[in-house]
Amino acid sequence: MRKMQNFRQRAGFTLFEMLIAIALIALIFWSIYLTYASILDTIGNTSVRRAAVSVLNNEIETIRNLPYESVGTVGGVPSGILPQEKQVTVGDVTFTVTTTVRNIDDPFDGTLGGTPNDTAPADYKLVAVKVSCKRCSKFQPIEVTTTVAPKHLESSSENGSLFIHVFDANGVALQGIPVHVVNNKVLPPIDLTDTTNADGVLQLVDVPTSTQGYEITVTDTGYSQDQTYTPGDPQNPNPLKPHATVVSRQVTNTSFSIDKVSTVLVKTQDKFCAPQGNKHFSMQGAKLIGTNPDVLKFSTTSVTDSAGEKLFTNIEWDSYSFALLEAGDDVVGTLPLSPMEVAPSSTNEFAFVLQPANPKSLLVTVRDSVTGNPVAGAQVRLEKPGFSATKITGMNSFGQSDWSGGNYSAQSGTDTDSTPGTVTMAANGGVYSTTTTAWLVSKTFDLGTSSTTFSVISWNPTSQPPGTTLKIQLASNNDNATWNFIGPDGTPSSYYTVSGAAIGNFHDGHRYLRYKVYLATQDSTQTPSLEDITFTFGSDCLPPAQALFSGLGAGTYSLYVSATGYFDYSASTTVSADWQQEDVEIIPSI
Secondary structure, three states, rough: HHHHHHHHHHHOOOOHHHHHHHHHHHHHHHHHHHHHHHHHHHHHHHHEEEEEEEEHHHHHHHHHOOOHHHHOOOOOEEEEOOOOEEEEEOOEEEEEEEEEEEOOHHHHHHHHHOOOOOOOOOEEEEEEEEEEOOOOOOOOEEEEEEEOOOOOOOOOOEEEEEEEEEEOOOOOOOOOOOOEEEEOOOOOOEEEEEEOOOOOOEEEEEOOOOEEEEEEOOOOOEEOOEEEEOEEEEEOOOEOOEOEEEEOOEEEEEEEEEOOOEEEEEEEEOOOOOOOOOOEEEEEOOOOOOOOOEEEOOEEEEEEEOOEEEEEEEEEEEEEEEEEEOEEEEEEEEEEEEEEOOOOOOOOEEEEEEEEEEEEEEEEEEEEEEOOOOOOOOEEEEEEEEEEEEEEEEOEEEEEEOOOOOOOOOEEEEEEHHHHHOEEEEEEEEOOOOOEEEEEEEEOOOOOOOOOOEEEEEEEOOOOOOOOEEEEEEEEEOOOOOOOOOOOOOOOOOOOOOEEEOOOOHHHHOOEEEEEEEEEOOOOOOOOEEEEEEEEEEEEOOOEEEEEOOOOOOOOEEEEEEOEEEEOEEEEEEOOOOEEEEEEOOOOOO
16 A cells, blocks of 8 residues: 555656646747747738839839929928928838928039039929838838939029038037928928038038028927028027028029037035025026117026926026016125026026015125136225224125024023023022023024035124133034034044134034033123024035125125135225125236
C-alpha cells in the first residue's frame, strides 16, 4: 500500500511545477502574438506607404499634363489651379496632399536687377508635393520635388520679385521658417505659406506689382512673430514696417527677425521674500512697431495672483520695463533693476519688493556710469534743513517697537503693557527688584532666506538711568528651533551694550533670528527701558543697488552718494510725488 502511494506521488505534478508550466506556455504564446502583431503592423505600414506613393505619382502626373500657365497654386505665386492643400482618400486612409510651386530665376541668363538684367525672371517652376497622414502611426511623410519648364522662351514680364529675409536675434539666417503672404489687392488674390531656403530667404519671383499690398507674417512654433502692418490704422497709423510694395521689374527686399520665445515670472513680495498677492503692474518692451506716436510691440497691464506671481509665456527677446500700479504700496526696489533684458529661449524672474506706502517716498538707484551695473554698498545721504538720513544700497532693516499683548516668545519679570511700546522691569508695589534680572525673548523674525548678512543693532533709548543696565544677546539658525543666545564675541558670556554696535558675522547665513533683552537695576526706584530695536541686514531678497527714503516732506533735498572705488556724487532733487525714483550714475575713480 505504501509503495502504491509513493508511486502516485512521484507520478503527479506539484503546484509549483504547474505554475512554471503555465508561465512558459503564456510566454510562448505572448511571443507568438507579438511576432504576429509586428507582421500585421509591417504589412499595414507597407500598404499605407504604397497607397501614399500612388497618390504622389498621380499628383505629379497631373501636374506634368497641365498647361504651363496653370501650374501654380490657388492664392499662390505663381497663381494656378492647384490647391495648396487637399485631402485624398484611398480605401479607409485619408492623406493630406500639400503642393508648393515657386518661380525660379535661373542665373544662367541673368537675374532680375543683376548683370545681365533678366527682364523675364520666371525661367521655370519648381514644384514640391508632400503626402502626409496625420492618423497613420509610424508613417513618415513622402515628398517629391520636380521642375516644370515652358515649351517656348519666356517673354518679358512687367511683374517684380519679393525676397523675404528671416534672421534670428543675432542676425543669423533661419532656414525652414514658415512665411505667410497675403495680398487681396491683386487678381487673383494671393494667400500662400512657404518656407525660407538655406540662406534664410523666401524668393517670390514674378509676382504682381502692388503698392503696400503684400501682408507678410513670419513665425514658427516656439518662435516670436514679426510682420508688416497696415498704414493708417488708428492703433498704429505710421508703422515702421508697412505692407510690402512690389515694383515692376525690380526686386523688393524685406527683412524680419524672430527667435525662440522666453518666459517671464513677475513676483510681488516684501523684503523677506514673503508673497504680496493681487498687485497690479505694467510691463512694456522697448521695441517699436510704429512712430508718431510711438507704438510699442509689447505693452500690457496685469495682476499677480494670491501667491504674488504672474507668469508670461511666449515673450520675445527685448528690454522690458516694469511699474507698480498700487497706491497702497511703496516699491523698496526691484530684482533685477528695471529695465530687464530678456534673451531668446530664456527663463526669467522679475520681483517687486514692496512695503506699505508711507508718502512721500524717494527710491534712489545707484549704477556704475561705465558699465551700468548696480552698485551695492553705496552710502546714500539725503539732507535738507532740519532733516538728514543715510541709507546703504542693498541693505534694509527690521525691528520691533511694541511688545504689548504678549507680542514676544517668553519673558520673566518684565512689563510690556503698562506703557504700550515700552519694555520695563515689572514693579512690585512701585518697587523694582535689585536682586533679579528681568528678561524678554522676542518673537522669531523670518528673513525668508539663508543668504543673509547682518550689519548693525541699534535701540532706543540709547542711554539708561543711573544704576540700571540694559543688554542684549542674539540667537540665529536655519531650523527655527535651536536658540543659543550669544553676544558680540560669539559666546554666551558677552552682550551688546551699546546701540549702533556691529553684529557678529557668525549670524550671517541664517534665516531665523531672535533677540533676548536683559534688564537690571541697583536702584529700586529706577528701571531700564526699551522703546524700539532695529537690525540692519542684507539678503538676496533685497535689491542690491537701491535705497528707499520714506515719510519725507515735500521740498528740495541735497542728495549725496559715495562708494569705495568711485568719485563722490552730489545733486539736488525735488520730492513732490507720493512715490518717485532717482537714478544716480557714479564715476569709477580708477
